[in-house]
Amino acid sequence: MADVSKTVSAPLYSDGAESIRAEAGRTAVVVDRAPAAKCSVVVEKGASLLHYRFCGGTDAAVDAVVEEGGKYEVLTLQTAGGNVGMTVSLAGSGASCRSDAVYVLSGGEKGSFVSKVAHNADDTVSSQLIKGAVAGTAEETFEGTVLIPPGHKGIDGAQQHRALLLSPTATVMAVPRLEIYSDDVKCAHGSAVGDLDEYQLYYLQTRGIGEEEAKKVLVGAFLNEVTDGIFDETLKAEFAKRIEAALPF
Amino acid sequence: MTAWLEIKDLKASVDDKDILNGLNMTVNEGEVHAVMGPNGAGKSTLFNVLCGNPHYRVTGGEVLFKGKNLLDMSVDERAHEGVFLAFQLPVEIPGISMATFMKYALNAGRRAKGMKDFDAVGYMKHVKVRSKALGVTDEMLKRPVNVGFSGGEKKRMEMFQMAVLEPSLCMVDEMDSGLDVDALKVVADAINVMRAADRSFMLISHNRRFLESVGVDKVHVLVKGKVVKTGGRDLLEELTSFAAYQEAE
Ligand SMILES: Nc1ncnc2c1ncn2[C@@H]1O[C@H](COP(=O)(O)OP(=O)(O)O)[C@@H](O)[C@H]1O
Ligand SMILES: [Mg+2]
Numbered sequence: 001m002a003d004v005s006k007t008v009s010a011p012l013y014s015d016g017a018e019s020i021r022a023e024a025g026r027t028a029v030v031v032d033r034a035p036a037a038k039c040s041v042v043v044e045k046g047a048s049l050l051h052y053r054f055c056g057g058t059d060a061a062v063d064a065v066v067e068e069g070g071k072y073e074v075l076t077l078q079t080a081g082g083n084v085g086m087t088v089s090l091a092g093s094g095a096s097c098r099s100d101a102v103y104v105l106s107g108g109e110k111g112s113f114v115s116k117v118a119h120n121a122d123d124t125v126s127s128q129l130i131k132g133a134v135a136g137t138a139e140e141t142f143e144g145t146v147l148i149p150p151g152h153k154g155i156d157g158a159q160q161h162r163a164l165l166l167s168p169t170a171t172v173m174a175v176p177r178l179e180i181y182s183d184d185v186k187c188a189h190g191s192a193v194g195d196l197d198e199y200q201l202y203y204l205q206t207r208g209i210g211e212e213e214a215k216k217v218l219v220g221a222f223l224n225e226v227t228d229g230i231f232d233e234t235l236k237a238e239f240a241k242r243i244e245a246a247l248p249f
Numbered sequence: 250m251t252a253w254l255e256i257k258d259l260k261a262s263v264d265d266k267d268i269l270n271g272l273n274m275t276v277n278e279g280e281v282h283a284v285m286g287p288n289g290a291g292k293s294t295l296f297n298v299l300c301g302n303p304h305y306r307v308t309g310g311e312v313l314f315k316g317k318n319l320l321d322m323s324v325d326e327r328a329h330e331g332v333f334l335a336f337q338l339p340v341e342i343p344g345i346s347m348a349t350f351m352k353y354a355l356n357a358g359r360r361a362k363g364m365k366d367f368d369a370v371g372y373m374k375h376v377k378v379r380s381k382a383l384g385v386t387d388e389m390l391k392r393p394v395n396v397g398f399s400g401g402e403k404k405r406m407e408m409f410q411m412a413v414l415e416p417s418l419c420m421v422d423e424m425d426s427g428l429d430v431d432a433l434k435v436v437a438d439a440i441n442v443m444r445a446a447d448r449s450f451m452l453i454s455h456n457r458r459f460l461e462s463v464g465v466d467k468v469h470v471l472v473k474g475k476v477v478k479t480g481g482r483d484l485l486e487e488l489t490s491f492a493a494y495q496e497a498e
Contacts, residue, residue: 198304203340206300207354207414208328208361217353221344221393228344 011052011232022047022070031235035060043070045092052235054242056080061087068092068121075230076101077239079246081109081138087116090124100129102226102239104246105138105170112141119147123154130159131226133219135166135248145177146187153184161191164222166215166248212249219247252313253278253449254299254418259310260474261298268294270474271310276418276467281440281450283460285488286471292453293337295471296420300334301327314418328354329361331417335407335424337453342394347406350394351376351413358414379412383439401432408439419443420451425459437462457485 015034024044041064048071056079204214230236254276261269301324468484
């Protein structure tokens with residue numbers, strides 16, 4: 001178990017953690033460079049947990065419960081095949097969750113990102129920004145469920161998924177799923193899969209940037225939106241480095 | 250004066266539609282040329298073909314730039330030779346700042362010349378002198394490329410890129426359209442400051458006052474993908490309407 005009982009502002013490295021608990025009222029930052037197949041997370045009342053996961057090649061699931069007023073922010077990077085996923089239960093009123101992810105697959109890799117966020121209490125907020133780039137003959141499946149059971153009010157859920165296909169043989173299957181059974185709900189979602197913008201590519205090339213580098217710059221710029229907000233510069237740089245290394249050019 | 254750019258019998262098409270139909274033009278070292286003509290004549294197409302926009306297919310003719318076969322080069326190689334296009338409608342690139350974009354571009358050009366990348370101080374110095382001269386603020390340099398810029402600001406940023414990259418053939422596509430008097434002055438000043446014995450300009454414009462303030466050496470009239478008339482500055486006075494040229498065809 002990761003020891004996050006103290007309030008920490010610097011990242012705590014905890015590779016392969018099978019359970020993480022952010023104690024009531026505390027703030028914790030946990031970085032996992034080798035996520036376990038299953039990790040259970042509890043964010044207690046009023047606690048905040050920032051959770052960064054570097055996944056690739058193995059399956060890695062998170063099962064999280066966020067209690068009253070708790071805040072869970074998880075950012076997952078998937079740089080190779082394998083099934084990555086998470087289920088989050090916003091269990092207490094005022095609980096919130098942000099579950100962003102970046103995936104980069106190339107060659108013949110097959111991966112999936114499956115998430116399910118359940119708003120099980122009033123006034124809960126969730127947001128999710130997933131961005132991916134897929135090359136070669138790689139295949140990614142994104143399945144994102146936002147569940148709002150009956151009888152809740154003041155719910156706000158947002159989900160955006162955007163992916164770039166870097167080769168004509170790469171595929172992304174996106175299955176966004178909103179299951180809304182309450183009335184007082186704000187829910188925005190969208191999913192788009194497309195190619196690199198040829199006009200942007202041309203613009204960079206007219207400034208002297210070679211085709212390969214221009215592609216790298218554009219894919220990086222596209223994916224950056226997800227990682228831009230990382231508070232710790234070292235950690236942000238590690239995301240950028242791993243993303244760059246996973247790109248096929 | 251030596252011929253800087255020689256365009257001989259250039260033919261180009263897009264989607265099997267012929268747009269340039271045997272175009273001839275010579276621009277000497279250090280000269281400023283105006284390219285005028287009715288809408289749809291092929292002016293922007295000419296600039297894009299010279300840059301190597303893959304959307305256009307060259308179906309005949311020859312282009313020599315400083316004695317080298319321009320049409321054989323990739324888009325970025327042409328930029329390294331000094332070809333630059335200030336776009337009428339610059340593309341937005343979220344996720345990458347103008348400062349970072351120009352660093353990539355400058356360093357790509359330096360590497361092509363066998364030089365080392367700029368160090369941080371050298372780069373900042375190179376950029377700051379030019380941003381200050383053109384009224385480009387630090388905040389504008391930090392903003393993503395062209396995102397959220399007004400029409401006038403985008404054009405200012407095109408001029409800024411031109412100043413940073415110091416090209417030897419500056420093609421400027423309708424920089425003056427839709428600008429107020431002040432913004433127009435920024436563009437004209439940028440061009441006047443950059444005028445040099447080893448730098449030529451081609452300006453697409455319908456604005457006689459703008460062309461006079463820049464002091465053009467030659468004026469070409471393009472109709473249906475051909476140069477139908479070439480003359481000196483005095484030709485500007487004649488060109489109150491292009492309708493006559495269109496009818497004469
Ligand atoms: N990317 C393009 N795709 C399709 N048609 C184009 C494209 N660019 C230009 N054209 C066509 O080529 C002709 C010339 O266009 P353009 O070069 O933009 O003219 P100008 O700049 O002189 O107004 C027009 O008929 C225009 O519709
Ligand atoms: Mg045009």
